[in-house]
Amino acid sequence: MRGLGVRVPWSAPLFPPTPYGKTSDTLAPMSAVERTYAEQLDREDPLAHFRERFYIADPEVCYLDGNSLGRLPLHTIDVINELMVKEWGGEVVDGWHHWLDESQSTGDLIGRVALGAAAGQVLATDTTSVNFYQLATAAIKARPGRTTVITDESNFPTDRYILQGLAKEHNLNLVVIPNSDDELITSERLKPFLNDEVALVTFQVVQYRAGARNNVSELTELIHTYGAIALWDASHSVGSVAMNYDADGVDISVGCKYPILIWHDGRGRYSSY
Ligand SMILES: Cc1ncc(COP(=O)(O)O)c(C=O)c1O
Secondary structure: OOOOEEEOOOOOOOOOOOOOOOOOOOOOOOOOOOHHHHHHHHHHOOOHHHHHHEOOOOOOEEEOOOOOOOOOEHHHHHHHHHHHHHHHHHHHHHHHHHHHHHHHHHHHHHHHHHHOOOOOOEEOOOOHHHHHHHHHHHHHHOOOOOOEEEEEOOOOHHHHHHHHHHHHHOOOEEEEEOOOOOOOOOHHHHHHHOOOOEEEEEEEOEOOOOOOEOOHHHHHHHHHHOOOEEEEEOOOOOOOOOOOHHHHOOOEEEEEOOOOOOOOOOOOEEEEO
C-alpha cells in the first residue's frame, strides 16, 4: 500500500478508551480518541453521504492520503468509459477536431471556477513540472541581462530542483529565502533580496507542507516594483482557497489539483499565463 493509506481493523478501537469523559459530568461526555465518539461524529457528519460517490475496493482501508491521488469517483468511471466508447470508438481520428481545443476550454473552466482568471489565459496541459520549467524559462528569457532568480526553502522540491537546473543552464544566481520556521513569505522577508538584477521570483500560493498562505496580490505588486516576473505555483491552493489572479495582477502560474478539486482524470494540470 502506498502513502498514508492505513489498514484499520474496524472491530478494534483506534485507541484504548480513557476514563476521562466517563467519570466526570463537567468534562466532555466522551474522549475525542474514543471509538464511540468517532462513530458519533460519523453519524452526525453532513458530508458522510459523499462516501457513496467513490469507488472503495477495500472498506477496511482508511484512506488518509493527502497526496496527489484521491479516491476514484464512481462518476469518473462512467465519464471515461463514455469518452472511450463514444469519442475514441465512435469518432476515431475525427475526434481531433474537438480534442485539440479541449486544453483551452478546460483551462477556461479552471480559470473561471478556481483561479479568478478570464478566458483565454489558462491551459490544461502537461505535468506541473513541465509547465513550471517552460514558464520559468520564458520568464528568464523575458528579462535578458538579469542574473538572479528567487524562491524560498519551503517551496515544493521539484520546483526547487528545476530552478537549480535553470540557474546552472543560464548561469544565474539562485537565491533561496530561509523560511523553515513558519514557511511564510512576507513582503518584509522578500524585500531585502529584491533588486533590479532579479528576473524571476517564484513561490507557492499555499505551502504544500505547512499550509501557510502567501499574499499573492501584495507580493506580486512588490515583485513588479523591481521589474521582475512572479511565477506562482497554485497546486495546493486551487479549489481550497479563493483565487483572484486577474485582480491580483498575476503574471504566470502553474498548478495541479489535489483531491480537493475532483476532475475527470483524478489529476489534472494546468498552466496559466
Ligand atoms: C506544489 C507542487 N508543485 C509541483 C508538483 C509537481 O507536479 P508534477 O508531478 O505534475 O510535475 C506538485 C505535485 O506533485 C506539487 O504539489
